[in-house]
Amino acid sequence: MTDRLSDVDIGVDSLLETAPCGFVAFADDGTIRAANATLRDMLGFDRDELQGRRIESILNIGSRIFYQTHFFPLVKLHGRAEEIFLLLRSKGGDDVATLCNAVRRQRGGEWITDCVLMRVRERQKFEDALLRAKKAAEEANEQLELQAMELEMSEQQLLEQGEELERQRALAEDANRAKSAFLATMSHELRTPLNAIGGYVQLLELGIQGPITEKQADSLARISRAHRHLLRLINDVLNLARIEAGRVEYNVAACNLKELADAVLPMVEPQLQSRGIRYSLDIRPDLTAYADHEKVQQILLNLLSNATKFTPTNGSVAVTGSVDGERGERVRLVVRDTGVGIPAERLARVFEPFVQVDDSHARRAEGSGLGLAISRDLARGMGGNLTAESEVNVGSVFTLTLPALLPA
């Protein structure tokens, strides 16, 4: 059949003419030597209309480039090409999708490329859908990668914000430390002239620098009171500042609480007696805390003077001591009064610096408002705590806990 075909001028016999696929034969320079009826019908050309045309003229433009860059080199170098997708162009200018198999061989004295062209319709739809799906998947993937990048960026931003917060916190801490250091220094500087005032008042009162009149003595007494008040305020400020600046040292040792309470009593006894307040003490003689003796004394004095200050005439103040904790690892010292009490909404703030229960109390009771803040800071500094409970017009209970001295 191949021999017969090469002998026939038009290049196709009757069988090939109507075979269910397009057929075209062209020379190396692209000139069409033969085409069958199926291809002519596919493209809408009349008999003999294709012969002599260039093969590119029946390809759409994209396929023309593909023919020159891929298809022709392939058949020229390899002798054949298989399953090549080509979009043909019909006489009317429509695209016709085909799959092409081609063989290049010498025939009738020249090199001819024989091509069969299968029309693809449904298959092309599937391929188009496939390509679309592939593109969509690629786009989705790009989107995902973009989102991943954004996530990474926001994570980075969060990290940076965290670092910024940390920087600001450090700055605030530095500022607070600087403030405390300033207060500590200033309090110290204030105390020096204040001590001079106190000293010279005493000298004048004693008449060492000459006799004084009664009126002058009265004035000196007022100056002296004001001096003591101011000194206490400054001492409180100094103490708090020292604690906050972390400049307090605790000399922790065994600390007998009964002895300690007995030692504090004389300091508040005059006020207790002058106002007819009953005082009771209930501490086992061997109750021992592991704490700084001087600081516990300071706390207890503060609690007792507060209790005395806010308890009306004929009231009572009671100090009790006990062991606390499952294994007796803590001791508890409780100061209970029958005073004016603290309203619930104020109770939470009594340990804040510069807070007194209210203005009227502040006026009635002298003080810096730092006592409780200092006391709690000291208690915590020793590994203990200071808490308060209260009921208005019934009284207040302040509880100091401290580490116990456990038997070795």
Next chain:
Amino acid sequence: MDTSVLTRNNVRVFGQGTQPMLFAHGFGCDQNMWRFVTPAFADDYKIVVFDYVGSGKSDLNRYDPERYSTLSGYAEDVLDIVRALDLREIVFVGHSVSSMIGLLAAHQEPDRFARLIMVGPSPRYINDPPYVGGFDRKDIEGLLETMEKNYIGWANFLAPAIMKNADRPELSRELEESFCSTDPVIARRFAEATFFADNRADLPGVLVPSLIMQCSDDLIAPFDVGEYLHRTMPNSTLRVLEATGHCPHMSHPEETIAVIREYLSAR
């Protein structure tokens, strides 16, 4: 000598002469496309052929999407080879897009190039009125689509062929020779670098004498384009071939050889 470049670009050197003739393949194929032409010059020249990275038997591991997204990356391949072999007095023969790649290389190192022979060149494929390149953007998109479709087809019958490789090594060799670039992503990028390029501004700056081989009835590089090149490039010679199509070195090797030979002997 940087031998890694020679493996990377699958460089082959042969011939009896001393003056180098460097043949650069076009988009869609590899150095094999020169095999009908190179033997004719092997007696008088040192023939150098190669594959661009991403084409033929180049080292695909060395493919850098960034570098090869424009023609200057391909020009770097040419310069790497030229430097590795220390080629001078080069007769550069470039097909299609390689004409412009050679032009860019000559821009970088004009002293190494003696002649630029351009087979079916075009400085810009897309029309830019009044400039006529021959194509609209959608035509190029049509090409990209056709390429994509064909990679579906190729994948279909490449798969069983590769499976059979073990007991039929000759088949794999055949396939390797058939498919100039088998990676669709690389091929697409090369197509975009080629067909979306605009090298018109580079034309006047190259003084290396050049031969523009313009085919008759070339759909990819129409006659107007050849004329434009000749007008714009100093020291250029325009020869219109009887050969039709875009690959005269494959379809009409005798005429191609004769025209090149005539040009080279006329200097």
